[in-house]
């Protein structure tokens with residue numbers, strides 16, 4: 001006999017299927033190689049960002065963004081299974097909203113956990129609807145892997161902090177209205193202890209965003225110079241000087257998000273092998289099977305982590321494993337795409353060339369963004385294997401006394 005829950009799930013599934021059919025482009029229709037994440041020019045990057053914002057709004061209006069977010073914060077107040085069903089149904093549709101998807105995945109759990117009622121009411125609704133664009137202002141020229149060494153300063157002036165410093169590698173910062181910003185509020189404390197997490201208005205004087213253009217023309221990142229910009233104390237996430245807690249939450253969600261958002265490149269590579277008649281080559285078939293297997297494993301790991309995040313539970317798999325797995329997948333996929341296409345893989349002479357080039361280029365940043373491979377290996381060594389901690393010559397020393405390069 002069918003239970004009430006199964007009936008509900010089936011009904012929800014059919015409604016989602018119908019809505020997707022009527023409202024969203026299937027990936028196949030636009031061609032399997034149309035799913036670029038990084039556009040090869042600034043103009044296309046900007047257009048892509050606007051398209052993603054529109055799509056985020058459309059998903060929100062239809063009740064498919066913020067599915068499990070409580071209704072008082074603008075979400076649907078739904079259950080975890082709804083999110084799962086929607087993901088299953090939407091897998092072959094173009095529902096990925098680029099950096100909106102990324103920043104929501106990173107920020108939302110941290111906002112829900114550390115935000116005040118006012119912050120949740122102010123920011124969650126506009127975050128999940130895409131009305132307000134956010135960026136992550138963590139890394140600095142001297143603080144990437146060693147993020148806690150950051151030097152951007154925030155000094156209290158009445159009810160506002162006045163901020164000076166430089167951030168770098170900030171994805172989509174040129175479009176952002178708001179940023180999650182880390183700044184040092186107590187230079188006398190040890191480096192992890194004097195950092196505050198700000199919900200920072202990017203649209204004010206004292207904020208200069210300079211786009212960074214990559215070798216293949218994409219303009220994914222910017223550097224951000226902050227000179228006397230302000231942030232009210234009510235926009236601190238968590239407690240003053242204790243920003244490391246929400247920061248860790250964001251970073252852990254970032255690793256999980258990168259795993260979940262990696263796309264089904266196995267399908268596209270198989271399609272490509274068929275199209276150019278290489279699907280009978282034994283060595284290509286071996287490689288395709290390896291990529292397929294790794295993508296399936298990644299999906300299973302990501303599902304498990306996402307389910308835990310939705311329920312506010314610790315993930316059953318360390319997010320660093322997923323991040324490392326994605327990076328290795330991308331290297332294998334990029335190499336295989338180039339092997340299949342040969343010279344056409346690095347010149348736009350085939351309909352799949354742009355896509356293959358993106359795979360090739362993204363082999364490198366995927367091993368850096370969201371924490372480098374070495375940093376994730378260190379995390380696993382310490383947190384999963386119980387190995388002695390990485391050497392810390394600055395442990396317990398006030399940040400202001402730590403030698404800086």
Ligand SMILES: Cc1cc2nc3c(=O)[nH]c(=O)nc-3n(C[C@H](O)[C@H](O)[C@H](O)COP(=O)(O)OP(=O)(O)OC[C@H]3O[C@@H](n4cnc5c(N)ncnc54)[C@H](O)[C@@H]3O)c2cc1C
Nearest residue numbers: 136137138139144145169170171365368369370371372374
């Ligand atoms: C695609 C992408 C998107 C990004 N988006 C953002 C963003 O939106 N916002 C943001 O703030 N930042 C962003 N970043 C920046 C990213 O977080 C940093 O690049 C990353 O943390 C590495 O820092 P770094 O570049 O300063 O390298 P470094 O920290 O200087 O590392 C240099 C090398 O030293 C190694 N290394 C460093 N420390 C150790 C150690 N303890 N043990 C072993 N090896 C070590 C590293 O693994 C690396 O190989 C992004 C980066 C990329 C590539």
